[in-house]
Amino acid sequence: MLNVTLKDGSVRQVEQGSTVLELAASISQGLARVAVAGKVDGEVKDLSFPIEDDANVEVLTLDSEEGLEVMRHSASHLLAQAVKNLFPGTILGIGPAIANGFYYDFDSEYTFTPEDLGKIEEEMRKLAKNDYKFERREVAREEAIDYFQNKGEKYKVQLINDLPEDARISMYTQGNFTDLCAGPHVPGTKVLKAFKLQSLAGAYWRGSEKNKMLQRIYGLAFAKTSDLDDYLFKLEEAKRRDHRKLGMELDLFSLHDEGPGFPFFHPKGMVLRNTLEDFWRREHQKRGYVEIRTPIILNTALWQQSGHWDHYKENMYFTKIDNEDYAVKPMNCPGGMIMYKTKLRSYRDLPIRCGELGLVHRHELSGALHGLLRVRNFTQDDAHIFMLPSQIKDEIIGVINLVDYFYKIFGFAYHVELSTRPEDSMGSDQDWEMATNALKEALEAKGMDYKINPGDGAFYGPKIDFHLKDCLDRTWQCGTIQLDFQMPERFDLTYIGEDGDKHRPVMIHRVVYGSIERFIALLTEQYAGAFPVWLSPEQVRILPISDKHSAYAEKVKGLLMDRDIRAALDERREKINYKIREVQTDKIPFALVVGDKEAEEGTVSVRRYGEQKTSVMELEDLISLILDEISTKKIPAGNQA
Template sequence: MKFSLIKKGVSYKPMINVTLKDGSVRRYEPGTSLLEMAFDISPRLAKETLVAKVNGKLTDLNEKINQDSAVEFLTFDSDEGKDVFRHSASHVLAQAVQRLFPGTKLAIGPAIANGFYYDFDTAQSFTPEQLEKIETEMNKIIKEDLPFSRVELSREDALRKFNERGEQYKIELIDDLPEEAVISCYQQGEFEDLCAGPHVPSTGRLKALKLLNVAGAYWRGDERNKMLQRIYGTAFPKKSLLEEHLHRLEEAKRRDHRKLGAELDLFSIQEEGPGFPFFHPKGMILRNELEKFWHQEHKKHGYDEIRTPVILNRALWEQSGHWDHYRENMYFTRIDEGDYAIKPMNCPGSMLIYRSRLHSYRELPIRMAELGLVHRHELSGVLHGLMRVRCFTQDDAHIFMLPGQIKDEIVSVIDMVNDFYQVFGFKYHVELSTKPEKAMGSDEIWELATSTLQEALEARGLPYKVNEGDGAFYGPKIDFHLEDCLGRTWQCGTIQLDFQMPELFDLTYVGEDGQKHRPVMIHRVVFGSIERFVGILTEHFAGAFPAWLAPVQVKVLPITDRHMEYAHKVVEKLAQRDIRVELDARNEKVNYKIREAQAQKIPYMLVVGDREAEAGAVAVRHRSQGDLGAVQVEQFVEDLVQEINSKECK
């Protein structure tokens, strides 16, 4: 590294100013690489930095800087650093596959949440044993510490290069790029791939990785295209982080709601209805408790409940914009020679109810809440238990308000969502999604709506991430992402501000001036969908639901048949207080009955024998705390009722 000292009579090279994230400024000779700058700041930073952001643009560390710039160095601790790290791992995966299976054609290999994948076109069927060989080859490539080198090409040269290799998927990707796009390839060793980058400096940075599984995937997600083989993997800069992640994956398998749903007899997905869940009696108890809580909270917050039809005619969906913007996700039918659609969303029905009579400004805000069943067409390949289904119950609400009420109503919804999630012990983070490419309304309306959402978030002091272009087609939105006990996040609650639908449906209210005015509308959900929230809770609690949600709250276990009469009396006392209780009257040893009840994750087991019958007591066992000792029946009932009413999550 060369530095300048000011000496009289000596000429110097011009220097560039590099402004770091903390606002400090360092001076370097033009042509200094980002990696050299990181080393100058701190050898440790140079070791841990994976990529840099130069004037807001992600850039390879090997890039040389020739002008004044703002530079931020990113490590694996940042989301962007993780993505670059894992995308680099996908290139190593592709290189290993082509080394072991020459002739394999490459599709795409992006970073994804907690990992990466690459899609391959080959006659070879990848087996678990072959994954081990590929992983061994990847580790060999990592030890070779091959530099990632970027080369920019003209469109003609890029097409010629990949045409010579027979890489038809790369050719298709190039053809889809806009004319002004910069086309680049990245090379490590003998391997070269079409890629916009950036990448880590060399393969040696990758350290610890694991290939996880193989799945089928249609090229570009289109079932009309060829089925490719997708290899999933994950990568970390430290072995300890990889081991921790693999442990979480094993724990996630143990908690899989599809497995627990069958074991606990909560729900099923039948061949006769792929993507259409069947809720069994115990599953209905769970969702009914969630819905009961939902009803109570909405009444408390001033909402009126409504119910709208599942099927409505084509003219309505054309008016709402769904026919043009959402048709590929909808189901259709014919009634009386007319076109009808099964609703994918509840909002048009709410607007018809609002429009059914005249409203005064004195009535606003009007808050309509609906547990509405909606249907959306999802490809079979993305269906996943209760998490991704084709019909679900949205806990919708639509708020019609005066323009001056917008901020207060959004803040109120934010507070309500927070109250809901605290009951279940969920932490969450917030994301703000802005105008998508395919949207209704003017830029001015979108800017007003977006800034209003920002003001509400800031009024509550909530940090948030901006998702550019990810809003609904009719307005920007706030999304709430829950974090479960394994650190996974789930998008559930949403607040969408809408200036478009009231215009499309000609919704009005009579203002103080006696004239008609246009209301503003909020769409919002808290659970997101009842089905998905049941799936999330099942995995979060590993099926061991808190007592207020548990389908069976208490199991009474008589030691022998002669204790059956007293056991029935205990059951009756519990049932009188609306406690969900079952009696295990089987002629089995009590230890066996306890193990069975624990396997069913029942919160409390009450063992009754001679001593308990004589004392009017029960021997209490908790599924996780074990033996809690003998308690009078009345005291146990009072304690449990208190636990249920307070919605304790233990």
Template sequence: MSAKAEERVSHQKLGQQLELFMSSEEAPGMPFYLPKGMVLRNELENLWRIKHQRAGYQEIKTPIMMKQELWEQSGHWDHYHENMYFSNVDEQKYAIKPMSCPGALLIFNSKRRSYRELPIRYGELGLVHRHELSGSLNGLLRVRAFTQDDAHLFVREDQIESEVDKVLDLVDEFYSEFGFSYKIELSTRPEDFMGSVEVWDQAEQALESVLKKKQLDYQVNEGDGAFYGPKIDFHILDSLGRSWQCGTVQLDFQMPEKFNCQYIDEENNLRQPIMIHRAIYGSIERFMAILLEYFQGNFPLWLAPVQIKILPIADAHVSYAEEMKQQLEKEGYRVEIDDRVEKIGLKIRESAMQKHPYMLIVGDQEIENDVVNVRKHKLGSIGEMKLGELIGHLKAEKRN
């Protein structure tokens, strides 16, 4: 093992240390999110919503459990049922969704569609369940219950390449936000495929054409496509250079046919749309695990569950700390006060262990001068500041 690898702390240990998530034998492979973990998760979901609204996506939500016949119709039963969970309700067989695509297809079919509406871009933060072997479970990296940042685009044939092009730009925009490097793979027709070879060839050529036009480096992963279509996969490189498959773009001519999806073209004829399946985080869980190990819990200010920890030296300084907290919270910052009767050195050490981006120490001198003593994680003291000066400093860091 390299020295770099030995220095790294696993996301499981960091999750425990920073009080982000936990696991339980009561629900193997199904994470429990603690309050601070929910803050981190919500920040990722908020970023997802903002960027998708700007990119013209409409958010939807579909049921996590639907009748088994639906999964037989979609092809998941034939190709995926060993990884699915089932239940009986009112003497009918149901399946808990391993993917969100059939729900998006039902929404598309809920009314008549015109060619003028296309492309339709549906985005969904969909909770899915997949049966993974107990021995393969690994923290947040491999779980049985997770949230996919799914999107399903319904496009005309002449829109395929332009829409895939936009998806590739959106993926790059997301990963650049975190400073991630990534590799691209084009995965082609598997042995257990659905549909005709001719349609598969057409789909593979469309994806490869976009990659070549954008002059992107990619590798061909023969036979690793989804059962319904070829795909472009994005593999994030983590802090140790390990590769994790997160984002994907999949081209699907099969499911729109199976669900009889149609739109009316400009000549008033019925046409079948093409479906693009797409995810960027891949799953919120896996992305959080990679983020944790990449940053080693030293999150940028905007992501940190607790952004500012205020440390009063004694009880006499708590009311001043509370005033600071209220004003900082009005500015939108996440703030905690450590008002325990403990020595200030211990409070500083414990805050450093929690990797809070900023600590504000307040005592007699700070109250007298109406300032706070500011410490930045990993840098130590950066001096005394008036509250307005500190807020300006924090805003500049968040912008960057």
């Protein structure tokens, strides 16, 4: 008998050669019915996989990400089977699982159209109902090559030839369809129920433009139809909330062919931007930060000294000044090093927390540009903290607390990842181990859950990344904390210690917003353009019913603006209902209608964004309400509709 350790730590005994499915059935018949795969000593396997030695085994269902990935991979095989049935002569490429779904690449003389997706999906559903079993067979290299050559599957032959000589080659068959595949797969096609073909695209074989362009069909797949419907709804919501569309509609910013990746901010966008920057400044001043500003263009020698020349120059812009080479800064940190060195520092001066809203430029490929989310120039809300080694833990915790405070203000949930040493890095193993352990200790001291992101650290140090989750369950990497022993060494930064000798400070690089531009894009989509009152570029619009009410409307506007409330007056000779609808379209928090009664009584009729009812208020009461929502940074529920 073998000892099998389950996920909960319990141990079960099974006969040698028992399959994962038999193990699941021994636990409960209910588990066996919903099982789709198993995880044996960390490797995901088919349910038919025999357990030959003592092992750690987890039975996977569609409630797990790994179970979903197996199901989505199986859906790609179902897609390929349907295409081969409907379009004989099609040659297969590859078909992996991806986030939320799958795709398959095809080489066909026939050009697929969006209308074909419905036919293919219908064929997939017919095949799924037949509950074809996914049957695995391991074969010799020669047998696999002969099989796929006889089928005319030239891409499969290429893949086999590129496998190591000792590789175990497996093929999976469901019904009349066989594919080269390492697996694993769900037990049968009836598991595949909640799927939908989504789109078509071109894709070079193996991602190289030297190879033939294949036709890629994308699909979605989920555990339940309700999950698929929810995701489709969120896709439609994402289109409605697209910051590029809303940015133009609300007159916030624009993007132009004259400057690809270089956004233009309009007056209303600047109000939003300045509000975010003012909030950033106030909160940093409270926490002992000072603000600096460093030049955008600096001599190339500086970037060689910092290490950016060796690790980042393909993303930089260059120019010549007085016949010398200069670079436009892609990051703010080297300027911060120069600032630190302008005077002798003592251990009593540390920590020094230097914040900088620094404009940086990075060369992004044109195909990667995406609204404000991926641009070529942006403002990083940077800070560089210079500290004693003994201050590392407290300073990291301080930054974590600051990031947490900011994200809660804006209504974002988030998760944390610890990114470790990349292959292209500088510094000693000892420095990297010390820095990584310091970040871990700070996270654990805060009791924060985090996952390891291997090899994704900066070239000069490991980092903590904060991934925001928006109202559509999408995640975005924004905040980061990077611990750096390398820059202080490269720039020979020192401080005078208690012993009177020179010592090397440690440094933190960190951002909270990440970039002002990206954060504005995320806020625009999170709130669907209906910003909370404190962020809204126009907080109040006053609507006089006729010309004779203009004097009172002007008085109301003056009183609001005297209290630093952003108010505008619409004196156009339009019907009042038209003006009210336009306020709703412009997503302005408050519309104030003023007529005879309001002028006589010193009141205003108030219509809030997203509400149908109008209420009459004393002007001072309204001002108090608005100022309270501004000071508390309240997020009305309707702002995320």
